[in-house]
Amino acid sequence: MSDHRHVALELPxxxxxxxxxxxxxxxxMPRPALYQTYGMFATRYGSVDRAFRIHGQLHEMPDGIAxxxxxxxxxxPEMDVFARFASxxxxxxxxxxxxxxxxxxxxxxxxxxxxxxxxxxVQSIHLTDENVEKEKGIIAQExxxxxxxxxxxVYMELLKSMYxxxxxxxxxxxxxxxxxxxTKEQLLLCYNTFYHPSNMVLVLAGGFDADEIAxxxxxxxxxxxxxxxxxxERLYPDEPPTPARxxxxxxxxxxxxxLLVGWKEANGASGSNLIEQDTVMTMLLDALFGPTSAFxxxxxxxGLIDKGFSAGYELTNTFGxxxxxxxxxxxxxxxxxxxxxxxxxxxxxxxxxxxxxxxxKTLGRVLMSFDQNAYLVRSWVTYFxxxxxxxxxxxxxxxxxxxxxxxxxxxxxxHLREDxxxxxxxxxx
Amino acid sequence: xxxxxxxxxxxxxxxxxxxxxxxxxxxxxRFHLRMAREHVTEVAMLPAVWxxxxxxxxTYRQIALATDHLYGTYLRASVSKRGGxxxxxVEASVPDVPGEDEAALVERALDLVLSLAFDHALGxxxxxxxxxxxxxxxxxRRIRAVRDAKASYALQRCHEIACRGTPAALPRLGFxxxxxxxxxxxxYEVHREVLxxxxxxxxxxxxxxxxxxxxxxxxxxxxxxxxxxxxxxxDAVASxxxxxxxxxDFEQVTEAEEAQQTQFDLAFASGVGxxxxxxxxxxxxxxxxxxxxxxxxFMSIRERRSLAYSVWSFLDAATGLxxxxxxxxxxxxDEVRDLLEAELEALRxxxxxxNEWQETRASLCNQYQQMMDQPAMLIAWHxxxxxxxxxxxxxxxxxxxxxxRPEEAAEVARSLRPVCLYVLxxxxxxx
Numbered sequence: 001m002s003d004h005r006h007v008a009l010e011l012p013x014x015x016x017x018x019x020x021x022x023x024x025x026x027x028x029m030p031r032p033a034l035y036q037t038y039g040m041f042a043t044r045y046g047s048v049d050r051a052f053r054i055h056g057q058l059h060e061m062p063d064g065i066a067x068x069x070x071x072x073x074x075x076x077p078e079m080d081v082f083a084r085f086a087s088x089x090x091x092x093x094x095x096x097x098x099x100x101x102x103x104x105x106x107x108x109x110x111x112x113x114x115x116x117x118x119x120x121x122v123q124s125i126h127l128t129d130e131n132v133e134k135e136k137g138i139i140a141q142e143x144x145x146x147x148x149x150x151x152x153x154v155y156m157e158l159l160k161s162m163y164x165x166x167x168x169x170x171x172x173x174x175x176x177x178x179x180x181x182x183t184k185e186q187l188l189l190c191y192n193t194f195y196h197p198s199n200m201v202l203v204l205a206g207g208f209d210a211d212e213i214a215x216x217x218x219x220x221x222x223x224x225x226x227x228x229x230x231x232x233e234r235l236y237p238d239e240p241p242t243p244a245r246x247x248x249x250x251x252x253x254x255x256x257x258x259l260l261v262g263w264k265e266a267n268g269a270s271g272s273n274l275i276e277q278d279t280v281m282t283m284l285l286d287a288l289f290g291p292t293s294a295f296x297x298x299x300x301x302x303g304l305i306d307k308g309f310s311a312g313y314e315l316t317n318t319f320g321x322x323x324x325x326x327x328x329x330x331x332x333x334x335x336x337x338x339x340x341x342x343x344x345x346x347x348x349x350x351x352x353x354x355x356x357x358x359x360x361k362t363l364g365r366v367l368m369s370f371d372q373n374a375y376l377v378r379s380w381v382t383y384f385x386x387x388x389x390x391x392x393x394x395x396x397x398x399x400x401x402x403x404x405x406x407x408x409x410x411x412x413x414x415h416l417r418e419d420x421x422x423x424x425x426x427x428x429x
Numbered sequence: 430x431x432x433x434x435x436x437x438x439x440x441x442x443x444x445x446x447x448x449x450x451x452x453x454x455x456x457x458x459r460f461h462l463r464m465a466r467e468h469v470t471e472v473a474m475l476p477a478v479w480x481x482x483x484x485x486x487x488t489y490r491q492i493a494l495a496t497d498h499l500y501g502t503y504l505r506a507s508v509s510k511r512g513g514x515x516x517x518x519v520e521a522s523v524p525d526v527p528g529e530d531e532a533a534l535v536e537r538a539l540d541l542v543l544s545l546a547f548d549h550a551l552g553x554x555x556x557x558x559x560x561x562x563x564x565x566x567x568x569x570r571r572i573r574a575v576r577d578a579k580a581s582y583a584l585q586r587c588h589e590i591a592c593r594g595t596p597a598a599l600p601r602l603g604f605x606x607x608x609x610x611x612x613x614x615x616x617y618e619v620h621r622e623v624l625x626x627x628x629x630x631x632x633x634x635x636x637x638x639x640x641x642x643x644x645x646x647x648x649x650x651x652x653x654x655x656x657x658x659x660x661x662x663x664d665a666v667a668s669x670x671x672x673x674x675x676x677x678d679f680e681q682v683t684e685a686e687e688a689q690q691t692q693f694d695l696a697f698a699s700g701v702g703x704x705x706x707x708x709x710x711x712x713x714x715x716x717x718x719x720x721x722x723x724x725x726x727f728m729s730i731r732e733r734r735s736l737a738y739s740v741w742s743f744l745d746a747a748t749g750l751x752x753x754x755x756x757x758x759x760x761x762x763d764e765v766r767d768l769l770e771a772e773l774e775a776l777r778x779x780x781x782x783x784n785e786w787q788e789t790r791a792s793l794c795n796q797y798q799q800m801m802d803q804p805a806m807l808i809a810w811h812x813x814x815x816x817x818x819x820x821x822x823x824x825x826x827x828x829x830x831x832x833x834r835p836e837e838a839a840e841v842a843r844s845l846r847p848v849c850l851y852v853l854x855x856x857x858x859x860x
Contacts, residue, residue, distance in 0.1 A: 012452060033450035036799045082722035087784065089791035089798075091721075108798040137735030144689035145738060145756050148855070150577055253687035255573035291493035300489060301559075303566050307480075327574065357497045364500025364524035368453045373802075429687070 012370055015380075016210060017390040020221050023198025023229055027390065028213060029205035029376055035108045037206030038373040041118050042102035044385045045194035047172040048318065049099075053233040054193055061190060062181045063167075064139070064174020067096040069187050071135050073103065073122055081121045090114045098168050099316045100385045106374070111208040112216045119202070119220050125191050127184045140176045150426050154258040157250050158323065158424035162264045164244040165237035168319050197221065198229040203380050205373040236318050241266040243422045249331070251429035258426040259331035261338045263416050265320030270387030274315060277411075279399045281313035281322065282362055284408045287354040288345055289324055290361075295341050304334045317386055322415065331425040342416050349409045362400055366393075432822045433632075433811055434641075438648035440655045441629035444811060445644045447636065448804065454535060454635035455804035456542050457520040458651075459812050460627035463667060464515050464596040470568075470603025471611060471619040472515050476506035477571075478564050478616065479519070482554030483544045495541055500524045502538050506545055511816050512669030512747025513596025517623065519545045520805070523635075531638060539647065547624070547654040551617045561613040572605045579853060580739070580756065583692035587752060587851035588745065590682055591696040597669040597748050625656045630812060634804040666818030670702035670749045673846035681850045688855035691759040695769065696752040697845040703746040704819035707841060709829040714838040715744040715751055716789035717781055718772065723788045725772040726753065734768065736761050747817065751845060759854050766850070779839040786835055793830055797823045 017027040047067060051060045073094070074081045085092040090107025103122050105114050146152050156171055163169040173179070204213060243264055269277055289296060289311040299305040309326040328334045369375045370393070383391065433444040462472070482488045486495060496502045503522040508515060521538040525531065549556055555564075576582050585600065592598040631647050633640065676698050701711045719726035719742030730740045740755040753769050800806040801823055814820035821829070 012450075031450070034802050036802045080723065082727075083784065083788050086721060086723045086788035086792040089795040091792065091795065106795075106799065108795050134735050138731060138738050141690065141736075141756055141758070142738035144758075144855075145580075148579055148688045148690050254577050256570055256577060290497075292490060292497050294490070297488060297490040301563065303563060306567050306570060327570065329570065357494075361497045361501030364502065364526060367500070367524045367526060368503075368522060371451050371453050371802075371804075 011393055015392045022226050025201045026217055027203040028210045030210040031206050034207045037111045037208050038106050038377050039204040040102050040104040040377045040381050041122050041202045042100050042381045043194050043200045045101050046097050046099040048167040050167050051235040054230050063170050063178040065182055067173045068182050069190055070094050070096045070101050075126050075131050076121055077126050084117050088113055096172055115216055116220050129184055132184045139179050143173050143176055150252055150254045154260050154424050154426040157248055158260045158262045161245045161248045161422040162243045166239045166319055193230055196226055196229045201384050203377045205376045247423045249425040252426050253429050256327045257331045259328050259334050260323050260325035260424045262422045263322045264420045268316050268318040268320055270317050274386055274388045276399055277315055280407050280411050283358040285311040286358040287350050304328055335423045352405055355405050436644045436648050438652055441651045443631045443644045443648045445640050446634045447640055448634055451635045452525040454523040457632040457808050458542055459630045460517040461514050461816055462627040464513050464599045468619050469599045470607035471616055473508050473603040474568050476508050476517050478555040479506045479545045481560040483548040484550050484553045487554045500526050510601040514816050556613050556617045558613050565608050569605055569608050572602050579692050583694050583853040587694035587696050591848040632808040634807055669747045671698040673698045673700045676846050676848050679847050683852045685854040685856050687857055690756045691855045692853040693755045693757055694752055694851045696750045696848045698848050699749040699751055699845055701749045703817035710833045710837040710841045713833045714841045715742055716793055717785055718742045721792050729768050729772055776842040781835045794827050797827050
């Protein structure tokens, strides 16, 4: 068997990135053998960007406004956006995260047309008092839906425990009350601030002709004028490195309790640290909590977890955290076991064999993800908007291949500490 | 695109589809059999039991170790249902790793798939008493957890009521009250029955150096592993299509629980199933009615009246049920019902705009074409055709949609008969 640390990997596609005159960054990953093309137009603007200064003036916005704006972008007097994509065989949708808002289509033909429609509908806005009011009822139902989802609730409660001040502790959609307070003028201000092309990125992967699409984008953007980019100063409150509360339990009308254990990063990150840190954490968490660990099998044998038990890591410019857990009949016992397991691992270090196994597994998983255009585009957009800069997928593989056990052990000591650990449970009411 | 090449090996069929674009090789072994009250829970538990260990890899951890050594090959065993048929699946997604011997990786993944289905013995691995007890506890939790996902639970309840008295009404995971009494030997007996009686189909999709040779080896190994001298397939495929003419009186069921949102599910019988000639017309009708964000229901209930965030109509190809779903406030149920019935009446009168028609057809074609990039979807699509007794390729389905005329969709809409309104009423709010 070959040594998977040193395999030269030929990627099944090229990644071409350039910046337009208006500041928009474009990345194309042409995959001629695939039917589907997935295209995403995204802005570095999410739910945590609720306070900012423009030309010296401070603005503080109601919670949920970035998500509200995402809904309103589909309002267009010139066209029904959904129907416009649909009539030429594509679907369109959008989502808002803590730190970005993304609009995307998925289609199998007429890609040039879809790219133009995507750019055009996001680069124009049509707000009236009436259509802003109308959206509040729809968003209220969305908030009710999410509030009835125990997995989401236990996650949000974890973040509320982890953070004292940082707005990551607030639901992305806000509350029914905060949404009610949102005005047309506020939405317009946020749009003009955060939807300038220089704050955005356009990424496509799939079965299209790269030269044709590059031309379409250039032509579309040259026609429009956006003025100078606003100088945005984003304001985030000071956040202590330690958690707001170490343990929280929320009674809900559920059949199955949920338990999450989280560790808070003292800082966010940007640049090449993002991919490096994501990679080492993926391997570390797999070695510690993955299905091949003796720990996982032990929990399964004792009936403390089911196979939905998982571990994940999130790192942005201004915050970061690890989350481990799932459904369990005994949240307290599971929390204790996780805590004790990490304490023991910190004493002994990560087992080298487990670490190499994690490397091998992660490599295979990255290669398989290349079959998923949506995954490629989303990952690229996320890393880019978090300040990684343009990159090729070969870099991700190179980071994985050169990762060391020492680095993983250093992260274990630095990040998975007891003083930054929090526990969140949802229990039957 | 190419279509599946099928190797008929008597007791089983092996379907192979080369696909040059994928770096992932997909292997799938599927068993399907009719659901029956007396063994539904045991059958539903089997895939999870299989994952607890085989004779040669006696713990879940050893199975997981084996997949890690295959570069993180995904190995899954799952249970799903299609109308009144249970489908048990073992599948592997194997990465193409440069520098690795492809054939060796595939062979080892295939060994894993086959051993999960066949390499068991009473008292060993998954059928050891401790494993069965653990799995029983997990199965009870799985059944209970269904209620925590309110939208899918409400749809399941609505279909249970609409199909009452038929195998299609049985829940995918079976019944909690059955679980306690299950003993390892009984479970093993059901396992043997499934191997003996289920129809068996194996699939491979991706880039394989010698696909035909591999298909033959799979067929040989399946023939060795499966009990012989059993009827391979029933001649007539059982139909789960709910016929409008035989529908009892319209039923309304309201259940309440503590939740912020109310789940509204109204099921109509179309009398048309996947294998029927009118199926493409039904698919078009459902698309115009509520399948998309440009559809009548979305425009009316969400965009014009702000009554819901989610509002769709779902088409169940096995039962032919068209179900309107909306997540709403409890006090809006009558308003939502009036609006959806007004939209349905418009459809029945043939009020389908040229744009609506074109948008729906193009959107459906897009959905089907995108499935061609997804190996697991290609397999599921083919197998659902097998279960329904009529295999259509994706290009055939797209061509059939092209031929449907708006009058035919209106005719299908006229045949819809309401069967059941199920409302899971959210009472009170929680934090």
